[in-house]
Amino acid sequence: MRPLSAKGIRTRARLIDAAKTVFERDGFLEARIADIAQTAKIALGTFYHYFDSKEEIFREVARAQEELLTAPTEHSAAGSDSVWERIRRSNRRYLERYRDEAAIIGVIEQVSRYDPPVNEARMATMKHYVTRAERAIIRMQKEGAADHRLDPSFAADALGAMTARFAELWLVQNFRDYDFDEAVEQLTILWANALGVRPEPPRS
Numbered sequence: 505m506r507p508l509s510a511k512g513i514r515t516r517a518r519l520i521d522a523a524k525t526v527f528e529r530d531g532f533l534e535a536r537i538a539d540i541a542q543t544a545k546i547a548l549g550t551f552y553h554y555f556d557s558k559e560e561i562f563r564e565v566a567r568a569q570e571e572l573l574t575a576p577t578e579h580s581a582a583g584s585d586s587v588w589e590r591i592r593r594s595n596r597r598y599l600e601r602y603r604d605e606a607a608i609i610g611v612i613e614q615v616s617r618y619d620p621p622v623n624e625a626r627m628a629t630m631k632h633y634v635t636r637a638e639r640a641i642i643r644m645q646k647e648g649a650a651d652h653r654l655d656p657s658f659a660a661d662a663l664g665a666m667t668a669r670f671a672e673l674w675l676v677q678n679f680r681d682y683d684f685d686e687a688v689e690q691l692t693i694l695w696a697n698a699l700g701v702r703p704e705p706p707r708s
Contacts (some may be wrong), residue, residue, distance in 0.1 A: 512554075515544075515546065515550070515554065516554045518544045518545075518546070519544045519551065519555065519561065520561065520565055521544070522543035522544035523535075523540045523543075523562065524569075524608055526539050526540050527562060527565060527608060527611050528607040528608050528611065531611055532558075532562060532614065535558065537551055540561065559619070562619075562622070563619070563621045567625050569605060569608055569609065570625045570628060570629040572601070573601050573602070573605070573629050574629055574632045574633070587647070587696070587701050588692065588701065588704040591692050591695045591701075592692040594636075594637075595667065595688050595691045595692050595695065596688045598667060598671070599671060599675075599687060599688060599691075602671040602675055603675050603684070606675040606676050609672075610672075612626065613626070613672060613676065630664065630668065633664050633668075634660040635660070637663065637664055638656045638659075641656040641659055641660055641699065644699065644701070649701055651699060654699065654700070659698070659699065662698075663694075663695055666694070667691060667695075674687065
């Protein structure tokens with residue numbers, strides 16, 4: 505990609521933001537480059553200075569979205585949290601991010617089925633989550649908190665796929681309407697039970 509001036513960087517970012525808005529509203533197939541340029545408040549010809557096609561800018565939107573989903577967050581007292589609280593916090597963070605960007609995630613999910621670069625970005629996000637889950641499961645096993653018979657990689661892949669599919673059915677496909685806090689709690693119970701974590705002590 506050719507070097508960009510500070511103004512060019514801002515224009516390119518504005519185009520990506522505008523494209524996200526248009527793709528969320530119209531979907532990938534119905535979205536038009538003219539609408540993206542209009543939403544970004546730039547001339548149509550200017551679009552082609554930064555992107556060659558609708559497909560190229562969509563891949564940028566997808567890449568930015570995947571980076572947002574996997575961005576680290578700050579939390580306090582993690583070392584003193586119980587295993588249940590660690591699982592609960594991780595599920596809440598994932599579902600919050602998925603919920604907040606469900607519209608564009610739904611479009612990305614559709615396009616990923618036939619566009620290899622977009623699918624690669626989705627797989628990178630999934631790998632990020634399952635790798636982190638695998639490390640957490642290994643730590644739980646070392647602490648004696650999780651079933652030592654479990655293969656951490658297998659458990660992380662299976663539970664991660666369950667969580668991702670649940671989020672898509674609920675937040676994108678609107679398969680059922682769940683209370684958010686209850687969804688977090690039910691996923692936490694499923695994870696803890698599957699990992700063989702001892703029942704949570706009553707909360708004070």
